[in-house]
Amino acid sequence: MQTSPTSRSTPASHRMGGLMDRLKDVLSTSECRSCASAREFLRYVGPGLLVTVGFIDPGNWASNVSAGAQFGYSLLWMVTLSTVMLILLQHNAAHLGIATGLCLSEAATTHLPRSVSVFVLGSAVAASVATALAELLGAAIALRMLFGLPLGAGTVLTMAVVCVLLLTNSYTRIERWIVGFVSLIGISFLYELTLVPVDWRAAAHGWVTPSIPPGALVVVMSVLGAVVMPHNLFLHSEVIQSRQWNLEDAVVIKRQLRYEYLDTLFSMLVGFAINSGMILLAAAAFFSHGLQVDELEQACALLSPLLGGAASTVFALALLFAGLSSSVTAGMAGGSIYAGMFGEPYAIKDKHTRWGVGITLGAAALIITAIDDPLKGLVYSQVALSMQLPLTVLLQLYLTSSRRVMGQYANPPSTRAMLCCIALIVMALNALLLRELFFG
Secondary structure (H helix, E strand, O other): OOOOHHHHHHHHHHHHHHHHHHHHHEEEEHHHHHHHHHHHHOOOOOOOHHHHHHHHHHHHHHHHHHHHHHHHHOHHHHHHHHHHHHHHHHHHHHHHHHHHOOOOHHHHHHOOOOOHHHHHHHHHHHHHHHHHHHHHHHHHHHHHHHHHOHHHHHHHHHHHHHHHHHHHHHHHHHHHHHHHHHHHHHHHHHHHOOOOOOOOOHHHHHHHHOOOOOOOHHHHHHHHHHHHHHHHHHHHHHHHHOOOOOOOOOOHHHHHHHHHHHHHHHHHHHHHHHHHHHHHHHHHHOOOHHHOOOOOHHHHHHHHHOHHHHHHHHHHHHHHHHHHHHHHHHHHHHHHHHHHHOOOOOOOHHHHHHHHHHHHHHHHHHHHHHOHHHHHHHHHHHHHHHHHHHHHHHHHHHHHHHHHHHHOOOHHHHHHHHHHHHHHHHHHHHHHHHHHHHOO
């Protein structure tokens, strides 16, 4: 029987159709996997942004505005260096939380002699108080810019709002608040940068070319020495556990470490962009006009005649968001450290956590009432952090390098070497800063 052309072509078309169907299935499966991975990563984003808040707190605002106003774009490299250091140290702190299921404070209580752990963690609580002092003070300064409130009243109002946020919200809700605050701060600086003529060629050179102009050493040391904040290392090792499901499964832990690193990298780059935005704004608005700016309120006041009233209002609002959000994370860090001294994780309904939050915020507010000069208050808070920071960095290095603590996830020699170098740099910068402050 003779076969028609149509019937002869049918098997070939069927084979071609089958190949196309399989190709579609493969592409569909690949797309689904990529979408699933993207969705899972987005679910993981959050802990790093809580740490980023400490990277863009009012203390950093003062230093960055001063850097840009005095030295233009030439000190942008310190934002690059500090971000690299921060990524390595924060990733290492989160590594501890994922691998052991303990925060830095709990691990110290578990694996160190009691007298040693109490001394180190007690000093860390004091550092959290110093941090909260700067954060509450920054928010109070912003309220004075916006509404003319006295610093004391602004501090009390800020602390009340922070306590309500911490005591009435779950961790997940607080994380969403913080993500929202960081987003608003970023949008604020994007808006500000559209109003000024930034010299992007000079900025690109400044980001990658280390230089210390005459008279810039104090600014460089204060920014680099204060960026890696003790409370952030404790906080990251605590909040990262909000994403843990199964510590016994090595595959899950490996996935956790991968997503944590991406979250940390993404969040620190957000902090890098906002810190750079502060320096770019100050350089373009103040340095290019030969204006000397030493205080945040002065910077806000000068923005109005230069860029319009909206610019100064947005600047003050962004500072308020930074002060509020960083006060929340300072309180969380104090609660986590204090609870860890009793071998407990952060839990806002637990009495030890509440005591830690209360001590951190309450002591900071009391100190602010005794401060006559806000600028001196910010300086002294940074000095206190500088004195405690080496203890926290060395504690973290000891714990994350110990196989007794970390098991198979202990730092390899290369990581240990890099972290030791960072620790030495941090300690040297802080020693120089203290010498400059006390001996000129």
